Amino acid sequence: MAGQTAQKKKLVDLLNEDISAELTAALQYFYYGTMMTGVEYGPVKKDFLAHATAEMAHAVLLGGYVAYLGGQPTTTIGEIKKATDSREMLVDALEMEQAAVERYTKRVDQAKGAKEYALEERLEDILAEEQDHVMELKDLLG
Numbered sequence: 001m002a003g004q005t006a007q008k009k010k011l012v013d014l015l016n017e018d019i020s021a022e023l024t025a026a027l028q029y030f031y032y033g034t035m036m037t038g039v040e041y042g043p044v045k046k047d048f049l050a051h052a053t054a055e056m057a058h059a060v061l062l063g064g065y066v067a068y069l070g071g072q073p074t075t076t077i078g079e080i081k082k083a084t085d086s087r088e089m090l091v092d093a094l095e096m097e098q099a100a101v102e103r104y105t106k107r108v109d110q111a112k113g114a115k116e117y118a119l120e121e122r123l124e125d126i127l128a129e130e131q132d133h134v135m136e137l138k139d140l141l142g
């Protein structure tokens, strides 16, 4: 049982890393979606603001699992980048999404290892959305 408790605590810490990254991503998209300029970037602005909501939803979903596992969700966020060039904003967003894909690819296996199968499935759903975000951004960058 002690091993199980330690494994759950470890999972809480890992999920809190994800939550922090999601909160950061939500704010990053909010900032860039608000500040982006250029008529050709009109649809991208809308996209970024939609992503802000999507990333926040990921944080909320994972927060529920942290509470269920006996932890407390973090409210700590990382650095918000402040690029002024619209294309640079797209590059920043792509890097952020690629990091998310890397994290969740590991996290799916870690949830499975802890026998948290519902969480594993939710993480797969999130991972699929992040992969879509990567695809979308690569497409936009051309």
Ligand SMILES: [Fe+2]
Pocket: 022, 025, 054, 055, 058, 100, 126, 130
């Ligand atoms: Fe996300």
Ligand SMILES: [Fe+2]
Pocket: 025, 051, 055, 097, 100, 129, 130, 133
């Ligand atoms: Fe994303």
